[in-house]
Every structure is written in structure tokens, then in C-alpha cells.
Amino acid sequence: MSEQSARVTSMTGFARSDGGATSTSDDGAATDWSWSWEIRSVNSKGLDLRMRLPSVAERWEQTVRERVSASVNRGSVTVNWSLEKADRATTPELVVNEAFLETVLGLQQKLEDKGLVFPTAPSLDRLLNVRGVLETVERVADTTVIEQLQAPAFADLDTALAALVEARHREGARLETVLLGHLDEIDSLTADAAKVAEAQPVALRKRMEGQLALLLAASPPVSEERLAQELALLATKADVREETDRLSAHVHACRELLTGGGAVGRKLDFLCQELNREANTLCSKAIDLDLTNIGVELKTRIERFREQIQNVE
Template sequence: MTAFARHEEQTELGTLNWEIRSVNHRYLEVAFRLEESFRPMEMAMRKLISDTLSRGKVEVSLRYKAPEQQQDKLEINETLAQNVIDQYQLLANRAENDAPLDLMKVLQWQGVIQSQSLDQDALNALLMQSLEKAVADLVASRKREGASLQTMIEQRCQQINDIAEQVRQRMPEILQTHRQKLQDRIAELQINLESERLEQEMVLLAQKSDVAEELDRLQSHVNEVNSVLQRDEPIGRRLDFLMQELNREANTLGSKSIDTDTTRYSVDLKVLIEQMREQIQNIE
């Protein structure tokens, strides 16, 4: 489900600012953007998210700001800084490049500047608590989006039912119209056709154009869609399958059509089904 959540936690240990984006995906795929100091917590964070979400491509971003008193003093990892300088010098000699080293870039190297030590265990606990709140905000966002999608799908299902009823009611009229056209054509060509033969032709035409089963299945699938929408579980894949079944019946209705209105109804059905299918790709 497409959704977005932002959550900020301000404490004496610093400020944690989470941003979580979610788009539809066949499976659950989670990507993190974290500072290196928080990487050891990634497995725990993945578990927290997988315990809540089952599908979706989820991007999780964390910005951490240390307390003001921690930012007044800088500590430099001299060993790492020297290693960066040495490696630069080695590459510069090999490339015969005598350009001076920009020391500011050395300071910007990940891990060269270190903040004063914090209670990492306490910070990690805060990290998980704030992530749990951010994920809860994401779930709430997904539910709001889901409610909107549910309303749209239910409306399309009602339109499909209405079309199916219109086709069902019009079939006797359509067959009668074709009977009259056939009789008019016979009279025009001055063909002496026995009444029994005419009835046989009409029976064959009725059998060929009979769409009662397709209409029954169409409405049965619509009922199943409405039922699935009420379930408190991931339903995206089930709905996607039902869209395929609905589309199959709409195609069969079109292939059996002997009337321009029925053909138009088939096209209208496929438009409605495609509108639902596109949105269902966003449902978990």
C-alpha cells in the first residue's frame, strides 16, 4: 500500500527523525538509510517491520542529531584519519598527481569525526521505541488510503452488477430483434423457409449468444470481491486474482455479443475492471 509517515522524537539523548515510505510490491522489501553507529540494530528493526507489514517496498530513513552539549566538542578518530591520508597519498603517487589533499574532506569521511560517547544501550532502546511509533503512523496512513480504495472498488463493483443486470434484462429483446431481422431478410430475398427451420436457427442463435453463465459468474466474482474487502488480513493477491476472473468473463461476454449494446457493455466492464486492477496493485 502506498503510504508515508514521519515521526520525530526529541529527548535528552538527541533527536531521532524517521521517514518511512511504502509502495506496493509483491513481497516485503525493506531498505534502510542509517548512520553507521545504528547499523548493528538493523536486524532488530527489520524484524519489527516484518512483524507488522507483509507486503510492500519500504524505504526507512533515520536522521539523528546529537544533544547540543555533545556538539560543542569534536573528537577525531586519528587512526582512521591517518589511514585516509595515507591511502590518498598512495593513490596520488601512483597517478602522479601532486594536487594538495583537502583536509576538510578528510574530516567529512564517515567515522573520522566522533561525537562524545552516549549511553548506546539507552539510545538503541529509544531508537526501537520511536521506530515502532513511526511504523504505527505508517499503518494508520495505509488504513486511511485503504478505506478510500475500498470505497472506490465497491462503487465499481456496483456498476459491474448494474451492467450485468442490464444485459440480462435485454437478452430477450436482443433475440427478438434478431428474429425480426432474420425474417425481414428472408422476406427480402423471397426465400421460402419453413417455420420449423426458422425456429431451429433461432435456437442455435440463442445458444450461441447465451451469456447467462457468464453473467452469473461475473456477479459471483463481484460478491467475492466485496466479501474479501471485509477481511482483516492481506488481500491484495486475492483481489488481483479476482480481477483476472472478472476480465475473463467480460471478454467472453464480448466474444458472444450479437448486438452493439452488448459489445459496449463488455467494453464498459473491462474499463471498470482495469480501473480496479490498477488500484489493487497498491493494496497489501
């Protein structure tokens, strides 16, 4: 994996790891087992872990939780472990119920003692067809089996977790490219806003002249102090340099977070709120249509940026 691809980690990913092992019962019978680990991850405010394990393996829950937490910092993660007998061990074991067979043969002897005559002795195949004489025994996973499967099963869990981290890094690399593209657009619009704002003094002068005419024509006349306050307020409101400077600073901070790597999703979300706040203020201060349009476009780009960072760890 390249250095760049590992800088941003997405919370979205999927991984699967298959494996198997043989368990031995107390009577020496061997049973082959196969299993599959599936891990899915989507975005979440924190680390939300859900597990689906067979009831006999519920004792593994804490260990599985610790291993997932060591690999994943954030996201809604679902871990599923399915266990079944391997194909070559699916034939059930046939067992003769000897006690029941003796009962059947004993019944024949009782009937003969009462004078009932059987033309021929019962054959083995007929006896085996009597319901209850021949039984099938399915070997199921129990505590002993789970203990024998734990080491190889956890090794496959680690394999699945490594694959999940790799998948989240790959998605993160794609996400980083998209996010940096959005930041470029926000930065460009901020520069356009600063450029348009330079032309605002002309519009501001015309607006001040109109405001001044209204104030001077007011009845009763407005005091000089009030007049100075109104003009100062109008001039301050029209100055958007502070907003454009802050927008540029926030864009720079976002770029540093993205290229610095690590779990930066929450920090990016906070900076996105600050970007949106400055864009709103810029729109409220705009005194011409061009700057208003740029402010609206800025808010649109910032919203797209915000939607994408919801997937960043």
C-alpha cells in the same frame, strides 16, 4: 479508528517519529543526541524492505527488519534513521595539546641558550593561537553510544510503525469506498447486460433465418445434420446468461473480501482477472450493438477497479 476504516489496508503511507537521548562516555562526558525515523510505503507485489541506517548502527538491520515485518504484510517499505548531536551539545570540546605546548616552550629555552633574547615572555593568548596547541574534539557516535541509544531509539521506531499502520488504514478506508463504488457500477452494467440479452432472441431469430437461407442455398446443399449443428452453435453463442451469472458472483465475492478485511489484495487481483475474462466473452457473444457497448463499458470499469486494487495490501 472505526471498524470500517480498518477493513481494507492500503500499501501507501508515510510516518515520522523524532526522539533523543543522552550517552555517557568512559570518561564521564555526556553527549545529547537527536534522531528521526522516517518510514515510507508504496505498493509492491510482496514485502520489499529497504533500510538506510548509519554505518555504526548496521547491526540493528535484522531487528528493524523483524519489527517492520511484524507490522506490515505487503508493500515496498523504506526505513531511514538519521542521527545527530542535539543542538545544546553541538559546541565542540576544546583540548590543549600539552605535549605540543611543551615543545614550543622548549624551543624558546633552546633559543635563549643560544643567546637569543626575547623582550617579553610569551603570553598565554599568544601561545594558544599557535596552530596545533588548541584542538577541537568532536564526539561522534561509536559502538558504545549506539548501545546506549538502542532502547529509546527502538521505542521511537515502534511509534513510527504504529503511525504508518494508522496511515495505511486511513488510506485503505478511502480506497474501500472507491472500490465498492466501482463494484456497484460493474454490478449495474451486468444487470443491464442481462436485461439486453433477454431481447436477443428476436435478433437471434432474424440472424438464424439469414443463416438458414444461406445454408439452404449452398451448393451442394448442406446436410440436415450440419444444419442442426450450425443453428445449435449460433444459439449457444448468443446465450450470455452464464457470463452475467459469473460476473454477478465475482462482484459478490469482491464485496465479501473488501468487507471482511485482512490482506486481500492478491485475491482481489485474481477475481479482477476473472471479471475481465467474463466481460471479454460477453463482448464476443454479443449479436447487437447495445450489448457490445455494455461489454466495452464493463471492461473499462473493470480496468479502473484493477488499477485501484494494486494499492490494496
